[in-house]
Amino acid sequence: MSLHALTEVLYLAAAVLATLGLSLRQPRLSRAAVGVLAAGALFHAGAFLQMHDFRLPRQLSGLRGAVSLAAWVGTLFFLFLARRGRLHTLAVIVAPAAFLGAFFGAAEHLPGAVPRDAVPLWAQVHVLLASASFALLGVACAAGLLFLAQRRSLKRKQPPQGRPALPPLEALDRVNALAISVGFLLLSLALVTGVLWTLEREGQLWPRSPHASAALVAWGIYAVLVGARWLARQGATRAAQSAVAGFAILLAAVVGVGMLT
Amino acid sequence: MNLLLVGMNHRTAPLALREHYAVAELAPPLAKLVDHDVISEAVLLSTCNRVEAMVWAARPDVARLRLHSFFERDLASGPPPDVGVPLGDALYEFSGPEAVRHVFRVASSIDSMVLGEPQILGQVKDAYRAAVESGACASILTRLYQHAFAAAKRVRNETRVAERPVSVARVATELAAGIFESFEEKSALLIGAGEMIELALEAMRDAGLARVRIVNRTPARAEALASRFDASAHGLEELPELIAGADMVLSSIAGHGPLVTRDVMERALRGRGHRPLFVIDLGVPRNVDARVDELDGVYLYDIDDLGRVAEENAEERRREKVRAEAIVLEEAQRFDGWLAALAAVPTIRDLRARAERIRNRELERAVARLQASEAPQEVLEALTRGIVNKLLHAPISRLRAQEDREQGLATLEAARSLFALDEGDPDSEPTPGEES
Numbered sequence: 001m002s003l004h005a006l007t008e009v010l011y012l013a014a015a016v017l018a019t020l021g022l023s024l025r026q027p028r029l030s031r032a033a034v035g036v037l038a039a040g041a042l043f044h045a046g047a048f049l050q051m052h053d054f055r056l057p058r059q060l061s062g063l064r065g066a067v068s069l070a071a072w073v074g075t076l077f078f079l080f081l082a083r084r085g086r087l088h089t090l091a092v093i094v095a096p097a098a099f100l101g102a103f104f105g106a107a108e109h110l111p112g113a114v115p116r117d118a119v120p121l122w123a124q125v126h127v128l129l130a131s132a133s134f135a136l137l138g139v140a141c142a143a144g145l146l147f148l149a150q151r152r153s154l155k156r157k158q159p160p161q162g163r164p165a166l167p168p169l170e171a172l173d174r175v176n177a178l179a180i181s182v183g184f185l186l187l188s189l190a191l192v193t194g195v196l197w198t199l200e201r202e203g204q205l206w207p208r209s210p211h212a213s214a215a216l217v218a219w220g221i222y223a224v225l226v227g228a229r230w231l232a233r234q235g236a237t238r239a240a241q242s243a244v245a246g247f248a249i250l251l252a253a254v255v256g257v258g259m260l261t
Numbered sequence: 262m263n264l265l266l267v268g269m270n271h272r273t274a275p276l277a278l279r280e281h282y283a284v285a286e287l288a289p290p291l292a293k294l295v296d297h298d299v300i301s302e303a304v305l306l307s308t309c310n311r312v313e314a315m316v317w318a319a320r321p322d323v324a325r326l327r328l329h330s331f332f333e334r335d336l337a338s339g340p341p342p343d344v345g346v347p348l349g350d351a352l353y354e355f356s357g358p359e360a361v362r363h364v365f366r367v368a369s370s371i372d373s374m375v376l377g378e379p380q381i382l383g384q385v386k387d388a389y390r391a392a393v394e395s396g397a398c399a400s401i402l403t404r405l406y407q408h409a410f411a412a413a414k415r416v417r418n419e420t421r422v423a424e425r426p427v428s429v430a431r432v433a434t435e436l437a438a439g440i441f442e443s444f445e446e447k448s449a450l451l452i453g454a455g456e457m458i459e460l461a462l463e464a465m466r467d468a469g470l471a472r473v474r475i476v477n478r479t480p481a482r483a484e485a486l487a488s489r490f491d492a493s494a495h496g497l498e499e500l501p502e503l504i505a506g507a508d509m510v511l512s513s514i515a516g517h518g519p520l521v522t523r524d525v526m527e528r529a530l531r532g533r534g535h536r537p538l539f540v541i542d543l544g545v546p547r548n549v550d551a552r553v554d555e556l557d558g559v560y561l562y563d564i565d566d567l568g569r570v571a572e573e574n575a576e577e578r579r580r581e582k583v584r585a586e587a588i589v590l591e592e593a594q595r596f597d598g599w600l601a602a603l604a605a606v607p608t609i610r611d612l613r614a615r616a617e618r619i620r621n622r623e624l625e626r627a628v629a630r631l632q633a634s635e636a637p638q639e640v641l642e643a644l645t646r647g648i649v650n651k652l653l654h655a656p657i658s659r660l661r662a663q664e665d666r667e668q669g670l671a672t673l674e675a676a677r678s679l680f681a682l683d684e685g686d687p688d689s690e691p692t693p694g695e696e697s
Contacts, residue, residue: 025424086442154439155554157566169537171442177535235557236535 004047004102010040011071011099018091025165030088037095038079044072044102066131068105071098074135081139081175087167090175093142122197129190130215134254136183137222141247143175144240151237173236176243177229184226191219214253221246263321264405264600266360267328267352268306268313271374274351277344282312282336287391293335295397299323302402306367306388308381310374312336315364317401321356361405361600362593368409369416370423371585376578377423382413401603405596412592419588422581425574429543429567430460432574434468436567437509437539440560448472450507452500452521453514454486458543461511462490474503478514504529508536513543519550526553533558541567616652623647 014037021029048069078094081087150166166172194215198207206212225242228234234242269279284290284307294303294314302317314331318324332348341348355363366372368385389406392398398406417423426432441447444465451462451473462473473492476499477483483494495503497520504510504526514520521540526549530538540561542549547563554561627644631637660676663669677683 150439154436154560157562157570166439168438168442169440173535173537174442233534236537237557239535 002047003043003050007040007043007047008099008102010036010043011075011095011102014040014091015095015099018089018095022089022092022165027088030091033091033095034079034082034088037075037091037098040098040102041072041075041079044068044075048072064105066105066127066134067101069128069131070135070138071101071105072135073132074098074101074138077136077139077179081178087171087175089166090139090142090146090172093145094139097138097142120197120200122193122200126190126193126197129186129193130254133183133186133190134250136179136186137243137247137250140176140179140183140243143172143179144243144247147172147176147236147240148244151240169236173239176236176239180222180226180229180239180243180246184222187219187222191215211254218246218250218253221249263318263324263357264315264360264401265318265321265324265328266313266315266355266363267325267332268311269332269351269353270311270313270372273353274346275344276309277342278346278348278351279310279312281338281342282332283307283309284312284336287388288395290331290335291392291395291397294327294331297324297327300327302392302399303397304388304392304402304406306385308384311367313367315360315402315405317399325354358593358597361596362589364405365409365412365589365593365596366586368406368413369585369589370413371416371582371589375427376575376582377427379423382410382417385413386410401600404599408592408596408599412589415588415592416585420581420584422578422585424581425577427571427575427578428460429457429564429571430464432567432570433461433511433541433562434464436560436562436570437465438468440537440539441508444468444470446471447508448474448506449509449511450503451475451486451490451492452510452512452548453477453544454482455513455543458511458513458541461541465509466490470509474507476500476503501525501529504538505532508539510538510540510549511543512541512548514548516544516548517546519547520544521549521553523550523552523556526550526556526559530556530558543567619648619651623651 014033017029017033017036021027021031021033051065075094075098078087078090082090146166147169150169150172153166154169194207194212195205198212199205225239225246228242229239269282271279284305287305287307291303291305294300294305294316299319300316301319304315306313306315312332314328316324316328329349329352332352363372364385368382370377370379370381373381385406389398389402392402426435437444447470449462449465449470449472451458454475454477462470466473473487473490474495475483475487475490475492476495476497477486478497480494480496483496486492487494500521504521505528510521512521535558538559540549540553540559542561542563545564549561549563551561551563553559623644626647627640630640630643656676660669660672663672
């Protein structure tokens with residue numbers, strides 16, 4: 001079994017454990033899911049190294065590879081957050097997303113799938129930054145979804161299910177704020193490097209492609225969201241809703257358009 | 262030998278009677294219990310809801326009388342109170358498997374006043390430890406209580422009997438845990454006072470709540486409460502500013518209308534940023550306008566909300582009790598099996614000794630005949646026949662001598678089972694000593 005296949009198996013196992021942990025209200029299963037996810041992230045790193053013949057990454061320009069990288073970065077970011085606080089149940093969204101990302105990117109991990117031609121530096125940096133921002137904004141979306149679910153449960157005065165199943169609102173809002181802020185910064189840098197890449201390749205500032213236009217729209221939406229959050233003191237609920245809506249648009253802009261073109 | 266338990270609990274005895282027989286120091290009464298001839302082991306449990314003595318006794322009838330006198334003379338702290346329930350009516354008794362099941366139910370908290378409450382297991386462990394330390398507990402009760410602790414652990418892990426909070430104070434704390442990461446660095450505002458709200462505050466203090474501010478119509482009352490909770494006291498006029506700085510508001514103040522209106526809350530929220538606000542309103546009539554709950558970031562619960570949650574949780578615990586009872590029964594049967602096997606030990610020992618005596622006697626005869634130069638074939642024949650005949654003589658005589666038909670059939674059935682007469686060829690079976 002290849003390293004990448006092992007990664008997929010571990011991510012899938014983590015997703016199953018996290019789902020069982022949440023539905024059966026067994027925190028031990030959710031914590032185990034985080035451990036399995038960490039093991040998956042380790043193998044995922046190994047799979048990337050293997051893909052590049054254990055040398056520095058040279059080729060990450062393909063959409064599938066970028067999605068796989070985003071899954072890995074998102075998993076690492078979640079593992080960083082899950083060190084403290086009661087955030088392990090967030091794995092119920094992160095683990096399946098990581099599995100889907102790794103599964104989608106599997107083709108790029110096949111031997112010979114990556115061309116050995118030189119790729120411009122700006123292209124590599126652009127893909128790295130875009131993947132990382134995609135991952136962080138995805139984690140913000142996951143935190144937003146759980147925030148809305150937990151808020152709904154609290155507002156409907158539903159009884160607490162023994163051991164609190166979902167993370168507390170405060171922790172989810174903290175994750176949302178951090179992920180949106182850093183994710184937006186990375187997305188902005190990805191946009192700048194994309195412009196530099198286009199300039200180097202085509203001699204013009206802006207490529208006339210659906211991908212670039214959709215990405216710009218998504219960036220604009222996130223700029224409004226971040227502004228509303230930090231300048232207009234937007235509340236936590238609205239911020240969670242915005243994170244979910246923003247990521248849906250980003251997903252359509254980057255992956256949807258990328259697959260169609 | 263048998264297990265016997267005599268005791269009283271919240272169902273059989275009022276508090277005045279229970280406290281009359283409750284003991285703080287367990288060692289002296291335990292020493293008196295095991296000092297008796299027929300009682301070889303004892304454990305004494307004394308909590309606010311029950312006083313129980315569990316013993317391993319040679320003669321249960323005598324031990325039963327001794328336990329009643331133990332309550333009357335050794336545990337009573339003076340003349341019994343006149344509560345309309347005589348001691349004899351307040352005491353219950355369990356023996357054998359029933360006593361085992363009772364101990365398991367108590368340790369698993371399914372016999373408690375509040376089903377699933379966590380304190381009882383610690384109290385049973387303390388009682389067992391005290392018995393071990395005072396030398397009143399040996400192999401039988403040690404095994405019994407170890408089984409009881411294992412049963413309690415299974416009940417806790419495999420059922421939800423102790424999972425959901427059933428007190429209003431705990432429900433409030435659990436709800437707050439769904440909002441806040443931790444209570445450290447958090448501040449609570451107490452409006453008015455009351456038993457339930459103070460219990461909720463204490464539960465949150467236990468969970469690490471950092472600051473408490475108290476508001477009351479009467480400054481003196483606010484000061485008195487503030488000194489109790491290591492808090493600061495304030496007047497009602499500071500309410501909007503205090504709400505703006507609080508993470509939790511716990512309100513229970515007498516009045517005719519909402520003290521915290523939607524308008525007051527909206528003004529307070531402006532200065533709070535994104536921080537959520539958890540509000541418990543236990544006032545009747547309500548102190549906080551119900552429309553406050555419509556505001557983003559405010560989570561308002563009134564007495565009915567908390568009561569409903571507590572009742573739903575209690576109902577869930579009652580449903581889980583059926584599963585807990587099944588676990589207790591399974592574990593109790595396991596212990597009963599061990600005890601039954603233990604009871605067979607003296608009989609097995611006697612049986613072996615008797616067989617050994619027969620073998621030695623027949624062997625001596627055989628050796629004497631061999632020394633007298635008799636044919637070995639004949640000697641061996643006589644030796645084995647002698648052993649078989651003597652071993653079977655008593656059981657066969659008893660089987661033939663049964664006069665009562667019912668008894669006779671039962672004995673025949675027992676013999677067929679004991680000698681495995683309905684099973685396969687004995688040559689193909691290993692002897693007990695050969696088994697791995």
